Amino acid sequence: MCICFMMMVFLPFFGELVLGEGEGDLVTFIPVEQEVERGLEAFLKRSIQDAEDQGADHIVLEINTPGGAVNAADNIAKIMKASDVPITAYVTNRALSAGAYIALNADQIIMEPGALMGSAAIIDQSGNTAGKKAESFWHAAMKSAAELNDRDPKYALAMADPDVDLPDYNAPKGELLTLNDQEAVKVGYAEGTAEDRTELLSVLNLKDAEVSDAEVSIAERIARFVTNPIIIPILLSIGSLGLVLELYSPGFGVPGFMGAGALLLFFFGHMIAGFAGWESLLLLIVGVVLIIVEIFIPGFGIFGVLGAVGVVASVVLASGQSMQYVLIAVLIAVTVTIGGSYLFIRLFGYRGFFKKIVLSDSTKSEFGYVSNATREELLGMEGVAVTPLRPSGIAEFGDERLDVVTEGSFLTVGTAVKVVKTNGSRVIVRENK
8 A cells, every 4th residue: 555655656756757858759950040031931931841740849940140131031930930839049159130030039049158149230232221111110020029928129129229228238329239148048038048959958858859950952052042132133143144245256155054054043043942933934934035036026126125024024023032122133234234245345346146147248349249240351442332322322342232321421323432441330431532
């Protein structure tokens, strides 16, 4: 009886000791590295979905990023909030700007000693303030992310708004707030610190859980590179300049391969990232075909304009970026193409495709071209007009009759004439007195 009582009392503790913390659970680690862009968004969407499909009990985002695109960060936050699996943000080095926003949308935050989080002002592609409307949206988003897990929103606002005054945390008015690990714990923006994964799992009471890692595929690495906002205008510039220069040079060579390769890389990367479909690639092909049709069959510019619109529309559909950004990228590509083409022609001259379909030679006499053979042997020959010459007519020279023309005077039949000049089939005579 005593033994049974002891077993009933201690069996729960004994069972817990045997099972361990998190034994039987699955924890998936997903890296959030480099810049935040649409490629990272696609990777996280796929990785979180895979973790859910594999039955993960916990997801850890290992964050080390300087920030990046606001639209990508906002979409990533929506993906995180839509997941039923608990998500922990583990800041291993820095979670700045958009990275801080992603961390705040996790269920909890653990930081590596010495890690930083904050400095989340919104800026445009040129590094300038993005404008009141964009700032207002971003401040509201940061505040909402902080309040999601009952964190004091003033620190999130101080990360995004330099007008918030927090001198005790080295963020007086005019400076953005960046919290280290200890400060983040103090203000409730981190639930703790961990030196490594082992300590992190211990903090999460999952030290005996099974661990899996989300791997970035080669295709996703390409997609992340291609979808970087800095890389997009570079690829478009190389693509358009390469194809245009190919028209300026004989055969299909390096410029053509570079141009086609850059455009294919652009569309391939955006298709892998999930932003471009076959419709955008088809629209590109149709646009290029219309431009070629305009070259061979002039249509008052209609085919050319429709082709250009098709190409630009395909880039807009495939990019996954805002219309304003894509148009700026296209404008950069057009400027680079025009400038590069001008320099190429100035340095090397035009030796390309259009020389094969446009006649550039002229049939000048100095090049040896004549419509009829010039009969120089007639010079000085004497004959007689057999028809009135008014001023043209027929004259007989020996046994040969020729069409002739006087220098302007009218001559009657039987007038003696002499050849004074020949030019092709034209024979000029004057009266032989």
